[in-house]
């Protein structure tokens with residue numbers, strides 16, 4: 001199995017396992033397919049940095065003209081450093097601190113997606129203090145159920161995100177009074193891994209209705225940010241989320257004639273299937289109730305199965321035989337948690353200790369959610385382009401981890 005033109009065995013030999021491997025050609029293809037789907041609309045694609053924030057990944061997207069959706073001051077620094085211009089950056093998130101707001105104002109970002117009235121007032125104060133204005137959209141909670149899992153559904157009234165659509169008119173009236181605030185649009189992000197168009201369509205209808213009412217109140221609404229959330233296939237040849245072209249066409253039809261700049265914040269759709277987690281079978285344990293493949297990757301490297309019950313296709317890098325015979329296996333990591341399980345009772349071809357395997361669709365919400373639990377150092381990230389590859393995040397040494405810790409002299 002190859003990543004572009006590089007055999008995965010070559011990467012495993014060079015950097016060790018486990019490791020994330022990303023394809024720049026696939027990142028590019030996903031970005032371009034998304035962009036083509038939006039043709040005919042005045043739009044900004046603000047890639048959701050939290051899906052995969054590696055600075056090399058951001059740089060690939062920056063070259064294609066992408067903007068960025070950031071949710072922290074750290075992500076803002078990354079996006080700028082990767083070459084994404086400030087005037088293509090939007091800042092989302094329910095708990096922006098004043099320090100983060102100041103940094104974003106000083107950088108001159110395009111838009112703040114504001115999630116509450118207290119946040120609005122904090123932002124106003126920060127902007128006034130440095131004699132500037134913050135362009136804002138309120139994040140509206142449209143009370144729509146979407147997203148493949150309760151932990152990634154964000155647009156229901158009981159979720160922490162955004163302001164209630166029923167009180168939005170009042171919030172805009174308040175914002176319009178503030179000297180440091182420039183009201184420019186509305187924003188929504190209803191969830192992630194959404195595999196049908198209907199929730200997006202319903203949210204857009206609600207948004208357009210609100211925009212009509214806001215304009216009638218005299219607000220100059222020019223931007224409609226509809227967030228991210230378009231799902232991707234995690235099971236090969238099985239689940240088929242809408243294509244970007246279908247998503248784009250549906251939106252274009254709805255917003256046509258409304259004189260809006262559309263902002264999109266795709267994350268998973270760009271990065272998810274542009275990356276794999278490359279791992280190695282450490283031991284095969286049989287003899288009990290189940291057959292376990294104990295691999296060298298763990299929940300601290302890829303937490304999606306433990307956190308969201310997520311499915312990832314798993315495949316050996318090289319088939320041991322072509323007889324098509326599979327046996328039910330549990331694929332588990334070495335961490336001391338039962339939740340450190342990538343799959344249970346999955347029919348997999350023969351794999352032996354030392355064999356390399358691939359966990360697919362790991363380019364989004366993989367490396368970014370990793371931790372050093374069990375003092376397992378963060379694993380390398382590798383970016384491939386054609387027949388070249390480069391380590392774009394290095395594996396820290398245990399000594400590097402321990403350097404940040406101190407034993408007080410009074411212990």
Ligand SMILES: *Cc1c(COP(=O)(O)O)cnc(C)c1O
Nearest residue numbers: 048092192228229265266267268
């Ligand atoms: C996570 C997130 C996104 C990206 O979602 P995907 O499902 O990865 O496309 C976009 N906007 C906001 C505000 C988010 O929190």
